[in-house]
Amino acid sequence: DQQVKQNSPSLSVQEGRISILNCDYTNSMFDYFLWYKKYPAEGPTFLISISSIKDKNEDGRFTVFLNKSAKHLSLHIVPSQPGDSAVYFCAATIALGTYKYIFGTGTRLKVLA
Amino acid sequence: DTGVSQNPRHKITKRGQNVTFRCDPISEHNRLYWYRQTLGQGPEFLTYFQNEAQLEKSRLLSDRFSAERPKGSFSTLEIQRTEQGDSAMYLCASSNEVNTEAFFGQGTRLTVV
Numbered sequence: 001d002q003q004v005k006q007n008s009p010s011l012s013v014q015e016g017r018i019s020i021l022n023c024d025y026t027n028s029m030f031d032y033f034l035w036y037k038k039y040p041a042e043g044p045t046f047l048i049s050i051s052s053i054k055d056k057n058e059d060g061r062f063t064v065f066l067n068k069s070a071k072h073l074s075l076h077i078v079p080s081q082p083g084d085s086a087v088y089f090c091a092a093t094i095a096l097g098t099y100k101y102i103f104g105t106g107t108r109l110k111v112l113a
Numbered sequence: 114d115t116g117v118s119q120n121p122r123h124k125i126t127k128r129g130q131n132v133t134f135r136c137d138p139i140s141e142h143n144r145l146y147w148y149r150q151t152l153g154q155g156p157e158f159l160t161y162f163q164n165e166a167q168l169e170k171s172r173l174l175s176d177r178f179s180a181e182r183p184k185g186s187f188s189t190l191e192i193q194r195t196e197q198g199d200s201a202m203y204l205c206a207s208s209n210e211v212n213t214e215a216f217f218g219q220g221t222r223l224t225v226v
Contacts, residue, residue: 004155032213043117043204043217044156089155095213098169100146103155 003027004092006104014112019077021107023090026071030092034101035064035075038087047088048075051095080111117218119205125224126195133191134221138207145188146215147180148204149173156204162188195225 005024013019023033031052036044050057050064050073057064063076077084087108091101118137126132138145143164148156159178161169164185174180177195182188192199202222206215 006155034214036217041219041222043119043206043219046214046216049214091155093213098161098163099144099208099213099215100158100161100169101148101156101215102158105153105155 002105003030004090004102004104006088006090006107008107009105010108010110012110012112013080015082016079019075019080019084019109019111021075021077021088021090021109023073023075023104024071025073025092025102027092027102028071029094030102032093032095032099033064033066033073034091034093035062036089036091036103037084038089038106044089077109080109082111082113085109085111117205117207117216119203119218119221121221122219123222123224125226128197128225129194131191131193132195132223133189134203134205134223136188136190136205136207136218137186138188138205139209139216142207142209142216143185144208144210144215145182146206146208147188147190148206148217150202150204150220151200159190192223195223197225199223200225 034049035047038044087106145162147159150156162182202220206217208215
């Protein structure tokens with residue numbers, strides 16, 4: 001049972017445009033969500049997170065939106081840069097207890113120069 | 114402190130051999146996690162330590178796997194009698210009680226031949 005789903009395996013975007021990466025979850029107990037970026041042969045790098053008490057969180061070019069009723073979150077990158085090309089994973093957790101993450105399968109973003 | 118450190122970065126072993134991986138978390142991080150990532154998948158939770166106590170183990174962690182965190186500092190993950198299906202990237206992450214986001218090491222890539 002895939003509790004966190006990223007239905008788009010890949011996405012190509014022109015440099016300077018907006019990249020939108022989507023993530024859906026099924027477990028209504030999840031109350032904290034994160035996005036990680038991963039380059040080949042490296043570990044995931046934390047990007048941005050959001051608590052379920054919020055519906056938006058911004059950090060520079062990165063914004064995460066959370067729609068609890070739809071069990072959907074998205075990551076917006078504006079403007080996209082070639083260095084953003086990587087695999088992006090969304091993760092969800094329950095913020096009491098072990099804080100273990102359930103990850104999606106990832107979306108490979110390619111930003112074209 | 115340069116972040117989470119994992120050794121070795123790569124390990125090739127013959128089927129049936131035992132292997133051990135080491136993780137040095139960010140100092141003063143009391144939470145430590147092991148994840149496994151296979152091709153095309155997101156990281157999957159294996160086990161969690163709070164200080165030296167192993168508080169949760171995934172069903173993925175068969176009895177051939179054992180993890181320790183003596184004195185609540187570094188951790189080791191041992192796989193006995195390796196099988197080809199154990200080939201994966203093994204990731205270690207750490208966090209503290211203030212921030213929910215975990216920081217990952219660069220991983221150990223295991224290849225069982």
